[in-house]
């Protein structure tokens with residue numbers, strides 16, 4: 001079990017300990033050395049392509065335009081914070097809450113960092129709307145209750161046009177109207193200049209707008225305004241986060257691969273999954289505050305690496321599946337299968353050495369603390385997996401601080417870039433997501449046609465309930481009959497269509513109509 005690592009970066013520690021089972025129990029370091037050229041060519045290429053969130057690398061290069069962009073955001077955030085005492089909601093003494101509206105890369109980083117680093121009693125408590133689930137949105141708004149009046153709403157969307165985020169915004173604005181509040185006095189946008197969201201915020205005169213730059217990817221945006229504004233408002237030291245990320249970036253520029261954490265990590269992934277994603281990455285932080293790290297990594301890794309084609313246009317269907325929750329909790333859920341079942345994974349243990357802040361520990365039995373149990377569970381699971389030839393990587397941090405979290409974010413962002421270069425895919429686009437978005441748009445368009453047909457039949461005297469076949473024929477979409485059934489079942493469950501005969505459990509039995517005739521034909 002070789003051990004390689006980078007130690008003691010200015011008071012904090014990141015060690016990558018790699019345990020693996022080669023055929024002969026060893027690792028081929030010559031193999032790594034041969035890969036350095038590829039890795040570093042790739043890193044340079046990636047940086048030069050500008051298609052990234054590797055802006056910290058750019059910061060070091062004085063004179064690069066990116067430095068101005070990044071400093072602009074930091075400056076805007078600092079100015080905002082400096083003047084925070086003067087910025088008050090119209091109907092409350094001060095802001096007490098943040099409601100962050102965004103999805104994917106515009107939510108996962110801030111969620112992870114809030115869970116990892118927000119103090120127990122932050123100056124502003126954060127909540128998230130990260131879906132277009134009406135009940136989920138209602139829940140967040142209901143939980144805020146009267147404190148909506150002292151809530152800062154941060155709407156985050158790089159593109160400024162993501163439907164879920166737009167819907168969240170519209171729902172929140174409705175809640176503000178119903179509470180008699182002026183949303184524009186409490187709304188902040190983080191988005192690309194001139195996006196739909198940017199224009200909306202500008203025209204409606206929102207409290208503030210922070211820019212997001214084209215070269216900052218959504219899933220690599222935690223260290224941009226996306227992550228930093230919310231973090232700063234929660235009282236998290238964002239300069240320390242940036243310092244940790246910068247230190248990690250420095251380390252990752254080291255062209256001795258065994259001293260380069262991101263290259264090591266990427267090579268471990270490559271080795272463990274045969275460079276084709278043959279094994280899943282199970283991420284197990286042994287620390288409650290890092291619970292959301294695996295969810296954050298799931299997008300970072302899977303959206304970046306899960307690609308149909310490589311850069312030469314070959315169909316490769318690449319990717320690395322990521323899942324995980326936290327240890328030792330997961331030992332009582334699925335570790336049984338990891339130890340003894342199908343061997344289709346490798347584990348990443350995230351180990352945190354500091355159990356509690358200094359002076360707070362106590363021994364719950366002679367010589368043993370609660371944290372010692374957590375430590376023992378991690379080490380025991382790691383050894384048990386190893387003894388059954390299950391590979392694992394251990395990333396160790398001294399403690400969970402803004403600095404180490406910044407370093408972790410940078411470590412994985414860079415590792416993803418390097419791995420993408422190794423397997424020759426573009427880590428910085430997501431063409432596959434478009435297919436689902438397009439199909440969702442088509443479903444909504446079909447729903448409008450269904451509504452128009454049902455409306456017309458419901459306006460007849462007497463009302464004409466229709467079978468599914470009749471609806472699909474009148475929609476000129478017989479091939480979409482299954483989707484039409486789904487649409488009608490959904491509308492019926494929400495009292496927006498009525499079942500005259502039959503039941504949704506037997507699609508061919510149903511006859512459907514609308515409860516009322518809409519003479520204005522709004523659905524057409």
Ligand SMILES: O=P(O)(O)OC[C@H]1O[C@](O)(CO)[C@@H](O)[C@@H]1O
Nearest residue numbers: 104105106157158159162218433
């Ligand atoms: O920040 P936006 O543009 O709203 O996008 C949110 C998320 O949607 C995606 O584009 C995928 O649909 C992600 O890459 C992104 O993080």
